[in-house]
Amino acid sequence: MKKNNLLNFISILALLLSSQILAETGTAGYTPDSWWPSEWGADDQLGALNRLDAAKVLQAASLIKHGTIYDMTRVYSEDMPLFSLTPQARKFTLSIPGAPSWGPLGKNKLAWNEEFISGHLGQDGTQFDALCHMGTVLGKAGDLNGIRYYNGHSHADIGSGRGFSKLGVEHVTPIFTRGVLIDIAAYKGRMLERSEEFSLDDIKAALKKQGLSEQDIKPGDALFYHTGWGSLWGKDNAKFNSGTPGMSDKAGDWVVDKKVLLVGTDNWAVEAIPGPDLDNFAPNHQKFLVENGIYIMENLDFSSLIEAKVYEFAFVFGAMPIKGATGSPGRPFAIR
Numbered sequence: 001m002k003k004n005n006l007l008n009f010i011s012i013l014a015l016l017l018s019s020q021i022l023a024e025t026g027t028a029g030y031t032p033d034s035w036w037p038s039e040w041g042a043d044d045q046l047g048a049l050n051r052l053d054a055a056k057v058l059q060a061a062s063l064i065k066h067g068t069i070y071d072m073t074r075v076y077s078e079d080m081p082l083f084s085l086t087p088q089a090r091k092f093t094l095s096i097p098g099a100p101s102w103g104p105l106g107k108n109k110l111a112w113n114e115e116f117i118s119g120h121l122g123q124d125g126t127q128f129d130a131l132c133h134m135g136t137v138l139g140k141a142g143d144l145n146g147i148r149y150y151n152g153h154s155h156a157d158i159g160s161g162r163g164f165s166k167l168g169v170e171h172v173t174p175i176f177t178r179g180v181l182i183d184i185a186a187y188k189g190r191m192l193e194r195s196e197e198f199s200l201d202d203i204k205a206a207l208k209k210q211g212l213s214e215q216d217i218k219p220g221d222a223l224f225y226h227t228g229w230g231s232l233w234g235k236d237n238a239k240f241n242s243g244t245p246g247m248s249d250k251a252g253d254w255v256v257d258k259k260v261l262l263v264g265t266d267n268w269a270v271e272a273i274p275g276p277d278l279d280n281f282a283p284n285h286q287k288f289l290v291e292n293g294i295y296i297m298e299n300l301d302f303s304s305l306i307e308a309k310v311y312e313f314a315f316v317f318g319a320m321p322i323k324g325a326t327g328s329p330g331r332p333f334a335i336r
Contacts, residue, residue, distance in 0.1 A: 163324020
């Protein structure tokens, strides 16, 4: 096992083991205030997508002045970084059976090819987290009634080995909204390091450097931030997978207060991993997805936006409506 993978495995395994011990003894350290029912009612499955109304769509459309499209997607390939807690735990494999797959048929002898893809399709590469991706264990280990998701849904009620009956990614409507990119790496003058947190003050300063302020972040926005970690993609996959820089817990609280629709970044987490508080694993994932219905996008490519110094744009994304899935690949892009 390579050194970076080993460090990643050991640090995250320690977190998982400590959490398991706490859960088994019934003394879990996480005791949240009840986060359900949501502000949109006990039956809601859309979460922050409720903030995407006609006025928000028109606001995003008004940002399109030049007709330039900026691709924010990484290429899906077998050699892309695949996050895992253990070596080779995730795979992404594309196979094209036959040569060709079918044909020739007809007098015109038409032939065609088809692919078979296997792997963690909804959680590999550039991906979008559905609201059933993360939950919080409020009871003892093995008690499925004690695992709670957005709007208080329990795993016993909505989860199964064949997908989720509620909160699956098929409920995510197409997204067309205002996007804002915060270039934290440019403000720092460098790529952030593994486990490095940036603060709310850093966010405010980075916005100011771009000619924006925290008041420019509006409800229903898609908020993105660039750490520079994505520059490792395809060049040093082991380091990319070893951990992440990310926003602090308090910065995450600020994001919640801003009532954004989603948060996206150039690595695989919206917090520092391993973080400074080893008793509090991935807190922003928890507060965004589980408690507030704010969606997450990861492994985005901001290079074309940053090169053009475009920080405000119309953002477009459509999740694949895979019934009961915890996430989706896709082709997010910006238009200016």
